[in-house]
Amino acid sequence: MKSCPLCKSNMIIDIVYGYPGDELQDEASRGKVKLGGCLIEPDNPEYRCKSCGHEFGGLDKFLNDEFINDDL
Numbered sequence: 001m002k003s004c005p006l007c008k009s010n011m012i013i014d015i016v017y018g019y020p021g022d023e024l025q026d027e028a029s030r031g032k033v034k035l036g037g038c039l040i041e042p043d044n045p046e047y048r049c050k051s052c053g054h055e056f057g058g059l060d061k062f063l064n065d066e067f068i069n070d071d072l
């Protein structure tokens with residue numbers, strides 16, 4: 001279970017980058033994910049805390065080999 005590094009909340013949602021399909025847009029409208037836009041930057045955060053709005057986790061993932069194989 002992920003938790004926020006600032007407020008320790010576990011209400012964490014994924015931030016999804018790239019062009020969203022219908023399913024993703026639906027999830028975003030229900031607050032299950034956050035759409036990060038089409039621009040993929042190295043320092044984009046991966047998660048968003050719904051309690052305090054803090055976004056975190058991007059750089060670690062980007063430096064991980066798994067990210068490169070992910071969906072680019």
Ligand SMILES: [Zn+2]
Nearest residue numbers: 004007049052
């Ligand atoms: Zn938080």
